[in-house]
Amino acid sequence: MDRELYGREAVLEARGLAARLVGLGxxxxxxxxxxxxxxxxxTVFTGGRGMGKTVLLKExxxxxxxxxxxxxLDCARIEEPADHGAGWSPVTGALAELAVQLGExxxxxxxxxxxxxxxxxxxxxxxxxxxxxxxxxxxDLLRLGPLLATVDSGRTAAASWVGKVLAxxxxxxxxxxxxFAGLVAEATVETVVEEFFGLLxxxxxxxxxxxxxxxxxxxxxxxxxxxxxxxxxxxxxxAESFLVLTLTEDLRRAYTGLKAGSRVGRPLILLDNVHEPxxxxxxxPILRARADGRRDxxxxxxxxxxxxxxxxxxATRVRLPETAHQAPCPRTSRIGSGLLAVDLTxxxxxxxxxxxxxxxxxGRTPATLSRAVHRLTGGRPLGIDLLARAAGEAPPAARxxxxxxxxxxLTVDLREDTAxxxxxxxxxxxxxxxxRTEPYAVLAxxxxxxxxxxxxxxxxxxxSTDGDVALRVRDRLRAEHWAEHPGHFVGDPLLRSxxxxxxxxxxxxxxxxxxxxxxxxxxxxxxxxxxxxxxxxHDLALGETAEAVAHLRLAFPGPDVLGWLGxxxxxxxxxxxxxxGRTGPDPRRAVALxxxxxxxxxxxxxxxxxxxxxxxxxxxxAVWLLTDPLALPDEEVADRLAHELRRxxxxxxxxxxxxxxxxxxxxxxxxxxxxxxxxxGREDGV
Numbered sequence: 001m002d003r004e005l006y007g008r009e010a011v012l013e014a015r016g017l018a019a020r021l022v023g024l025g026x027x028x029x030x031x032x033x034x035x036x037x038x039x040x041x042x043t044v045f046t047g048g049r050g051m052g053k054t055v056l057l058k059e060x061x062x063x064x065x066x067x068x069x070x071x072x073l074d075c076a077r078i079e080e081p082a083d084h085g086a087g088w089s090p091v092t093g094a095l096a097e098l099a100v101q102l103g104e105x106x107x108x109x110x111x112x113x114x115x116x117x118x119x120x121x122x123x124x125x126x127x128x129x130x131x132x133x134x135x136x137x138x139x140d141l142l143r144l145g146p147l148l149a150t151v152d153s154g155r156t157a158a159a160s161w162v163g164k165v166l167a168x169x170x171x172x173x174x175x176x177x178x179x180f181a182g183l184v185a186e187a188t189v190e191t192v193v194e195e196f197f198g199l200l201x202x203x204x205x206x207x208x209x210x211x212x213x214x215x216x217x218x219x220x221x222x223x224x225x226x227x228x229x230x231x232x233x234x235x236x237x238x239a240e241s242f243l244v245l246t247l248t249e250d251l252r253r254a255y256t257g258l259k260a261g262s263r264v265g266r267p268l269i270l271l272d273n274v275h276e277p278x279x280x281x282x283x284x285p286i287l288r289a290r291a292d293g294r295r296d297x298x299x300x301x302x303x304x305x306x307x308x309x310x311x312x313x314x315a316t317r318v319r320l321p322e323t324a325h326q327a328p329c330p331r332t333s334r335i336g337s338g339l340l341a342v343d344l345t346x347x348x349x350x351x352x353x354x355x356x357x358x359x360x361x362x363g364r365t366p367a368t369l370s371r372a373v374h375r376l377t378g379g380r381p382l383g384i385d386l387l388a389r390a391a392g393e394a395p396p397a398a399r400x401x402x403x404x405x406x407x408x409x410l411t412v413d414l415r416e417d418t419a420x421x422x423x424x425x426x427x428x429x430x431x432x433x434x435x436r437t438e439p440y441a442v443l444a445x446x447x448x449x450x451x452x453x454x455x456x457x458x459x460x461x462x463x464s465t466d467g468d469v470a471l472r473v474r475d476r477l478r479a480e481h482w483a484e485h486p487g488h489f490v491g492d493p494l495l496r497s498x499x500x501x502x503x504x505x506x507x508x509x510x511x512x513x514x515x516x517x518x519x520x521x522x523x524x525x526x527x528x529x530x531x532x533x534x535x536x537x538h539d540l541a542l543g544e545t546a547e548a549v550a551h552l553r554l555a556f557p558g559p560d561v562l563g564w565l566g567x568x569x570x571x572x573x574x575x576x577x578x579x580x581g582r583t584g585p586d587p588r589r590a591v592a593l594x595x596x597x598x599x600x601x602x603x604x605x606x607x608x609x610x611x612x613x614x615x616x617x618x619x620x621x622a623v624w625l626l627t628d629p630l631a632l633p634d635e636e637v638a639d640r641l642a643h644e645l646r647r648x649x650x651x652x653x654x655x656x657x658x659x660x661x662x663x664x665x666x667x668x669x670x671x672x673x674x675x676x677x678x679x680x681g682r683e684d685g686v
Contacts, residue, residue, distance in 0.1 A: 005056060006354055010323045035326060047305070047344035049431045057072060060270060065107075069104075069251070073269075087125035091240040092125070092240070095117060102269075119208070124226050126187075185227075189222050205222070267297065267299065273303065274303060283302065286300065287335050314339070316340050346379025355388040356369065356392075386426065394407075405578055451489070520538045533571060536548040549617045556612065559654055565658060576624070592619075599617065633671070
């Protein structure tokens, strides 16, 4: 069943990028002119976790499987066989897996044989065999059985081969100085060629005459290939590169000499996590060969989490929507010019709305919920899809009051054969796949490396045995390509919200929330006894607003009104100490609207100071609620925000202008889902 991939139509439509590269519409619906003729680029989709790279590759597979030879491989999950011999490496394992998938006969797809790759992998697989270990040889050959079956499906890697190989090896006199790996490879290849390839023998073998030092002699090339592989280091890399080209050569030969129309659509290799070493080892030989003028018929679509990877420095860069109708990739003298790097763009608010409409067709959720989820997720498809599913699976009676915070508390069915899973932990695990998220959840409350280090010393002493915990967490976040932010140790709003959700609720410590309280009290102590911005920020995270209101009231008459507005904005970014399962309006709303029955004024305030105190209190709660990424916007509170700022502008003796501007611009910022601008009205929101 197709997945609805909003915003990815540029790749998947009838004449989208995939169709123009493969030469075939999705599901085999009609030929499509090749955009790049005989020189297709290696296309790499780039984007961080949750941007839909894996889902996009899988959907390409779904739409082209059964219509053209196709293989999908995750370069970060190449499975290492148990008890494998010296001839296995991540690259040889990947090549065998790719060939088996590409060689499958399915639907309209003719089977593709891989005689050359079979010979090459048999040769390098044999390098670890000895006369005394026929069991290891038998095990390795059996693993190659599915690959060899692409040449002759009626045969398998029979155990009798091993006996013949070892018998031939036992009768071979070692020449002086001849590498043993070469002798084993010679005996193995000779047996396999005689026993298996039959009439196909000469052409597959001749291909290896092009290997280094072979001088056109195929058998010598196979021997040298095995020797180089056994040597390791750069020689092994050279052997592996030649094997990669052997795969594409077999694919090219499968399209050569056939009757017109017998194969429609180029073969398609899909590589996930291509930034991993195995991914580079598979792609770079193809790029080098194409730069040298070799033309193969293989379309490579790959995905990389790292946009700025060094291998992409000479790539042609485009954004996904720009590829809908054409995707130029001019060839230059640089090898990297054969790369087309396509940045996966976030979904738009309209696409987020479409996702919610799909899962909640009756429209029972709040009209602004999809836009609030878009703000929270930054348009990451994974987050939007999961939260839209959760909204659609919520009880109908509860949907009208849902907020983004409520969605994180729900469960969702990800698979029909498993129980529903909690949304927040499932989303966090997908975005941050680490063995333990506790250190990340604790440090998500920090603002910078210094405060993160203080938190780690106080709250994570057991984690420090392997060095500085804060720096380890920072480096892992950078390695995962998470954006940085000057005011937050964990820069991405969605990831930070999920980690703080875990900090608040993971230990089920209601109503004490001891882990949450301990972390924010530690940070409050770290920033000292004076009511500075950071201390007041953590006061709010602990649910204590009195000191923040008092400090803002006392600072209000000062000349730096923009500084005062910045202080208000920063303090109100504190995460709200939410109670799970609480129903009804957000408690901050009543305070912002002046509906709190007992505002509890400080002692000793005169009428004028008391009025200012209450106004600042309403304003602080309004900003806190309206800028909370886990809350929904509230028109009445936004209007009250503007009202309070206008009133305050009339009270200030020298700085009425910025306050008046904020009264006009801040509600507009909120309605446009932007950060509150400072100075008010500044377009970049800084």
